[in-house]
Amino acid sequence: MCRRTHRSSRTGRPRSTEADTAILEATRAALVELGWSKLTMGDVAGRAGVAKTTLYRRWANKSELVVDAVAVLFDELELPDLGSLQADIENVVLQFAALLERPETKTALMAVVAESTRDEPLRERIRASIVDRQKRLVLEGRMRAQRRGELPADRDPGAVDATDDLIFDVIAGAVVHRALVSAEPVDAPWVARLSALLVGGLGAAAAIG
Secondary structure: OOOOOOOOOOOOOOOOHHHHHHHHHHHHHHHHHHOOOOOOHHHHHHHHOOOHHHHHHHOOOHHHHHHHHHHHHHOOOOOOOOOOHHHHHHHHHHHHHHHHHOHHHHHHHHHHHHHHOOOHHHHHHHHHHHHHHHHHHHHHHHHHHHHHOOOOOOOOHHHHHHHHHHHHHHHHHHHHHHHHHOOOOOOHHHHHHHHHHHHHHHHHHHHHO
């Protein structure tokens, strides 16, 4: 069955970027103040100064709204060129950890992941809006390392895609588990050890591939 979301084509007046920004900001503020269970579309609409129907024209439910509200924050992650693959990895991991420390990110991420265990369309939305979009950082970092000569050129495109997926899973899984499950600090020494492990593993994977 085809499921409509706010990304599907619609007729009528064009969407307002300003309204979208206000709605997503209001969603994050409401999450911090109210928590997931008490958050409602009506509360978000009131905070954003828009009609509730405006929200429902864009998002079918609060789960979709919260995913998009947190996806905007993940889009802030950057990968500046710091001269080496390990330094690049350390920098983006520390950015990711700082993002997870924000109350609105922590509340939203834990809530939508829990909801997605029984909601396949929501799981797909998380994958498309957050996971797939942030894999750009892995691709950018690997290609930059190849230009520096730190990693060999790609030989098997299929294997490359699988490796990129694995790198993303290792980084995201390790940081989320440490920060949100174990509640341990994602500090510079830990990040340095993780990055060294990743760089060593990439070299081994390249030799195998």
